[in-house]
Amino acid sequence: MNRHQVLDVSCDACHSIHGRATYGPVGKALLKEREPDLCFTCHKDIRAKTNRQSHHPIREGKISCSQCHDTMGGFGPKMIRADTVNELCFKCHADKRGPFAWEHPPVSENCMYCHEVHGSNHNGLLVRKAPLLCQSCHNEGRHPATPYTSFNTFGGSATSSKNRMFARSCLNCHTNIHGSNHPALGETFVR
Amino acid sequence: MKAKVCLAVVLVSLIPLSNAFPEEYTFEGDISAGGTYRGVKGEDDAKFFEYSDDANFMFNSRIRLLLDSEKYFLGFDATDIGYSTQDYRLEGGMWGKFDLTLDYSELPHNISFDAKTFYEGAGGDTLTGTANTNVESWNTFDYSTERKKGGAGFKLNMLKPFYLDVSYSREKKDGIKVAGIAETSPGGISIELPEPVDYTTDSLNVEAGYAKNPFFASLSYYYSQFDNRDAVLNFINPDSGDLDTLTLPPDSKFYKLAFKGAVKLPYQSKFQTNIGAGKTESDHDFFSTFDGEVETKNYDFVLTSVPLNFLDVKVFYRYDKRDNDSDESTGTVFKFFDYKKDAVGADVGVRLPKRFYITGGYKYVNTERRNDGETDPEAILPYNKDSLYSVNLTWSGLDFMMVRLGYEKLDRNADYRTEETDLQPQKFYAYAAQDADAYSLSVDVFPIEDLSFNVGFKYKDVDYTDTEWGLTGDKRYLYNVDGDYTIKDIVKLFAYIDYEQVTYDQFQHKVSDPQGDWSVKEKSRNFGYGIGAESGAILDRLTLKFEHYYLKSNGNVALTFFDSGLFPTEGDNDNIDIARWDDYTLYGFKLTGIYHLTLQLDLLAGYAYERYRYSDAQFNDYQYVPGTSGSNGAFLTGAYRDQSYTANVIFGGVTYKF
Numbered sequence: 001m002n003r004h005q006v007l008d009v010s011c012d013a014c015h016s017i018h019g020r021a022t023y024g025p026v027g028k029a030l031l032k033e034r035e036p037d038l039c040f041t042c043h044k045d046i047r048a049k050t051n052r053q054s055h056h057p058i059r060e061g062k063i064s065c066s067q068c069h070d071t072m073g074g075f076g077p078k079m080i081r082a083d084t085v086n087e088l089c090f091k092c093h094a095d096k097r098g099p100f101a102w103e104h105p106p107v108s109e110n111c112m113y114c115h116e117v118h119g120s121n122h123n124g125l126l127v128r129k130a131p132l133l134c135q136s137c138h139n140e141g142r143h144p145a146t147p148y149t150s151f152n153t154f155g156g157s158a159t160s161s162k163n164r165m166f167a168r169s170c171l172n173c174h175t176n177i178h179g180s181n182h183p184a185l186g187e188t189f190v191r
Numbered sequence: 192m193k194a195k196v197c198l199a200v201v202l203v204s205l206i207p208l209s210n211a212f213p214e215e216y217t218f219e220g221d222i223s224a225g226g227t228y229r230g231v232k233g234e235d236d237a238k239f240f241e242y243s244d245d246a247n248f249m250f251n252s253r254i255r256l257l258l259d260s261e262k263y264f265l266g267f268d269a270t271d272i273g274y275s276t277q278d279y280r281l282e283g284g285m286w287g288k289f290d291l292t293l294d295y296s297e298l299p300h301n302i303s304f305d306a307k308t309f310y311e312g313a314g315g316d317t318l319t320g321t322a323n324t325n326v327e328s329w330n331t332f333d334y335s336t337e338r339k340k341g342g343a344g345f346k347l348n349m350l351k352p353f354y355l356d357v358s359y360s361r362e363k364k365d366g367i368k369v370a371g372i373a374e375t376s377p378g379g380i381s382i383e384l385p386e387p388v389d390y391t392t393d394s395l396n397v398e399a400g401y402a403k404n405p406f407f408a409s410l411s412y413y414y415s416q417f418d419n420r421d422a423v424l425n426f427i428n429p430d431s432g433d434l435d436t437l438t439l440p441p442d443s444k445f446y447k448l449a450f451k452g453a454v455k456l457p458y459q460s461k462f463q464t465n466i467g468a469g470k471t472e473s474d475h476d477f478f479s480t481f482d483g484e485v486e487t488k489n490y491d492f493v494l495t496s497v498p499l500n501f502l503d504v505k506v507f508y509r510y511d512k513r514d515n516d517s518d519e520s521t522g523t524v525f526k527f528f529d530y531k532k533d534a535v536g537a538d539v540g541v542r543l544p545k546r547f548y549i550t551g552g553y554k555y556v557n558t559e560r561r562n563d564g565e566t567d568p569e570a571i572l573p574y575n576k577d578s579l580y581s582v583n584l585t586w587s588g589l590d591f592m593m594v595r596l597g598y599e600k601l602d603r604n605a606d607y608r609t610e611e612t613d614l615q616p617q618k619f620y621a622y623a624a625q626d627a628d629a630y631s632l633s634v635d636v637f638p639i640e641d642l643s644f645n646v647g648f649k650y651k652d653v654d655y656t657d658t659e660w661g662l663t664g665d666k667r668y669l670y671n672v673d674g675d676y677t678i679k680d681i682v683k684l685f686a687y688i689d690y691e692q693v694t695y696d697q698f699q700h701k702v703s704d705p706q707g708d709w710s711v712k713e714k715s716r717n718f719g720y721g722i723g724a725e726s727g728a729i730l731d732r733l734t735l736k737f738e739h740y741y742l743k744s745n746g747n748v749a750l751t752f753f754d755s756g757l758f759p760t761e762g763d764n765d766n767i768d769i770a771r772w773d774d775y776t777l778y779g780f781k782l783t784g785i786y787h788l789t790l791q792l793d794l795l796a797g798y799a800y801e802r803y804r805y806s807d808a809q810f811n812d813y814q815y816v817p818g819t820s821g822s823n824g825a826f827l828t829g830a831y832r833d834q835s836y837t838a839n840v841i842f843g844g845v846t847y848k849f
Contacts, residue, residue, distance in 0.1 A: 090445065095417065097445065101478065187526065
C-alpha cells in the first residue's frame with residue numbers, strides 16, 4: 001500500500017545510491033537530507049502547517065515524520081504506522097483512549113475529525129475554533145444553537161452567555177470532551 | 192546530575208567496547224559546547240519556550256561518537272545534556288546481524304506560566320479554598336507538562352531469513368494541564384481548574400518474521416499499559432461548598448496481535464495481507480461498576496501487479512471493526528459507540544509515450560455506525576457510502592522540468608435509516624453527505640544544475656449536500672513557491688512563500704426562544720515566507736548563514752442574523768462580526784557565523800530575533816473573573832492568556848571534530 005510507489009516516486013528521490021550506511025536514522029537509510037526537510041521537498045502543504053502557531057514539535061526536531069509515517073508503505077491511511085488514525089495517536093496520547101462510559105462518537109472514530117495533526121492556527125491543533133467547531137455538529141437547542149458574537153467577548157456588552165464564548169469557549173465546561181466516566185454528569189462531558 | 196551519570200556510563204562503556212573491534216576500525220565524532228542567552232519580553236513567555244527548556248541561559252552541548260568497522264558499529268548521540276530537552280541515544284551492533292539501542296529523551300510542553308487560581312493544591316488531586324475575586328491574592332502555578340521517555344530495542348537479523356525485533360519503552364508525563372467545569376449543570380458559571388498530569392505509559396512491541404523471496408511473514412504483539420496516578424480531581428464547588436469530582440483519564444491496557452504476509456507471484460505480482468485484532472480495557476476506582484472493553488479487528492488484502500511493462504495495477508480490500516463490549520452498570524444507560532468499515536478499490540498506473548505517467552484510482556467505503564444508549568441505537572448516526580475517485584498525471588518529458596497534476600472526488604452518501612432522522616435539518620459534519628473536489632498542480636523546474644524552483648497549487652471544495660443546519664461547505668486554496676540557487680559555491684540562496692485561504696460556511700437555527708436562523712462565514716488567511724543565504728567558506732575560514740521568516744494569520748467570523756430577536760442589545764448585522772480569530776504574526780531572523788579555526792575546530796557565534804504577536808476575540812481584554820454568577824460568570828486561571836513575546840537570542844560555541 002505504498003502511495004509513493006503508486007505515484008511513481010523513485011527510490012533516489014529520497015535516498016543516496018552511493019556511500020555506505022552509517023550510524024543514526026539518516027545514515028542508516030542513506031537519506032539525502034534530514035527529516036522533515038526531505039519530506040517537505042514534496043509536501044509543501046505540510047510544511048506550511050507545521051509553521052502554524054499550534055503544532056506538534058516537528059520543526060523543533062522533536063518529532064520526525066517517520067515516527068508516524070512509514071514511507072515504504074503501510075496498510076493504514078496515509079501510510080501511518082498503525083492500522084487506524086486513533087491507534088497511532090493513542091501510542092503517545094494513551095490518556096485519550098478510554099474506554100469511557102460516555103463516548104463522544106467522532107472522537108472514538110477518528111481524532112482527525114477535530115484535530116489537524118501537523119499544525120493549526122487554533123490551540124490544541126483544532127481544525128476550527130470552539131464554539132464554531134462544536135456547532136458544526138451540535139444544533140440541538142439551548143446554548144449549542146445560540147450564536148455568539150463580538151458582544152460575548154470579555155469586553156463585549158452582552159448580559160448573558162459570555163462564558164460560552166470567551167477563553168476556551170465550550171471547553172470552559174465540557175472539559176472531558178474525549179470521553180467521561182462520571183456516572184451522573186458524564187453524558188455532557190462536564191465532569 | 193542524572194544526565195552526567197548517564198554520560199559517564201556511556202563514555203566508560205565505549206572504552207572496553209573498543210576492544211571488541213578486533214579488525215581495523217574508525218573512531219570519529221564531534222563534540223560541541225557553548226551557551227545560549229535568551230532574553231524574552233512578554234506578559235507570558237511560555238509560548239516562546241513551548242517545546243524548550245525555560246532557562247534564560249543554557250549551556251549547549253552535543254556529543255556524537257561513532258566506532259565503526261567492517262563488522263561492528265557503536266554510536267552515541269547526546270544533546271542538551273542536563274536540560275529538560277535532553278536526548279541520548281546509544282546504538283551498537285554487527286552490521287546486518289544485530290542492533291541494540293538504548294535511548295532516553297525529555298520533552299516539555301509549556302502552555303502558560305504563572306497561571307492563577309483561588310484554589311490551594313494546584314498539581315495535586317484535591318483543590319480546596321473559597322472562591323474570591325481578589326485575583327492578586329490567588330496562588331500561581333504553570334500550565335506545563337513534561338514527557339520523560341526511556342527505552343531499549345533489539346533487532347536480530349543474523350538468523351536470516353528469520354528476524355526478531357523487540358522494543359520496550361516507558362514514558363512518564365507529569366505536570367499540570369487546563370480543565371474546566373460548569374459549577375452547576377445545566378447553566379451556571381464556569382471554573383477553570385489545574386488538572387494534575389501524572390501518567391506512566393509502558394509499551395512493548397515484539398515482532399518475529401521470515402523474509403526470503405518470494406515469501407514474507409511476520410507476527411507481532413503490541414502491549415501498552417497506561418497508568419494515571421490520579422483517578423479523579425476533587426475540588427470544592429463554590430456553588431455548594433462541598434467537594435465535587437472531575438473524572439480523569441482512566442488506567443487502561445491495550446493489546447494487539449497482528450500478522451503480516453506477502454508472497455511474490457508471476458507477472459511481477461505480489462499479494463500482501465495484514466490481519467490484526469486488538470483489545471482495550473479500562474479500570475475505574477471511582478466508578479467501580481463500569482469496566483471498559485473495546486475490541487478492534489482489521490483485515491487487509493492487497494494484490495499489486497505489473498502485467499505489462501507499462502502497466503501497474505493494485506486492487507485492495509480493507510475491513511475495520513470497533514466493538515465496544517464494556518459492561519453496562521445497572522440502572523445507567525451509557526453511550527457506547529461501534530463502527531464497521533469495508534473498503535474496496537483499485538489503482539491503475541499507465542506509462543505513456545513522451546514520459547507521461549497517469550494513474551487512476553477508485554475506492555468504495557461502506558461505514559456502519561451504532562451508538563448504544565440512544566433510544567434507537569442505529570438511528571442517530573448515519574451509515575456512509577463513500578465513492579472516492581482519483582486521477583494523477585506526471586510528466587517528465589523535459590530533463591529540466593517535472594509537472595504533476597492531481598484530482599480527487601469524494602461522493603459521500605449518508606443513510607440515516609429512519610425517516611425521522613433523515614428529515615432532521617441538522618447534520619453532523621463528520622458523517623454528513625458531501626461532494627468534495629480537490630485539485631492539485633505542482634511544477635518543478637531545474638534549468639541549470641545550481642538552480643531549482645517549484646510552484647504548487649491546491650484547491651479543495653466541499654459541499655455538504657444534505658445539511659440544512661450545521662456546516663454546509665468549506666473551501667481552501669493553497670499556493671506555494673520555493674526556490675534555491677547556488678552561485679558558484681560562493682553562496683547558496685533559498686526562499687519560499689506559502690499562502691492558504693480557508694473558508695467555512697455554516698447555517699444554524701436557534702431552536703428555543705428567541706427562535707431564528709443565523710449564518711456564519713469563517714475565513715482564515717495564512718501568509719508566510721522565508722528567505723536565507725549561506726556562504727561557502729570565505730577564504731577557507733568563515734561561513735555565514737542568514738535566515739529570515741515571516742508568518743501572518745488573519746481570521747475573522749462574519750455573522751448574519753435573519754431574525755431580529757437574535758440580536759443583542761444595540762447589536763445588528765453591522766457590528767456583531769468577530770474581527771480577531773486566532774490572528775498572529777511571527778517575524779524573525781537568525782545570523783550565524785562559523786569560523787573554521789582548523790580542520791578539526793570550528794567556532795560559532797550568532798544572533799537571532801523573534802517577535803510574536805497574538806490577538807484573539809476570546810482572549811483579548813482577558814479577565815480572570817468576568818462575573819460571579821449566571822452565564823457571564825467564570826473563575827478563570829489565565830490559560831493561553833497572552834502569548835505575545837519578543838525574544839533576543841545570542842549564542843556561541845565551539846565544535847571539535849575528529
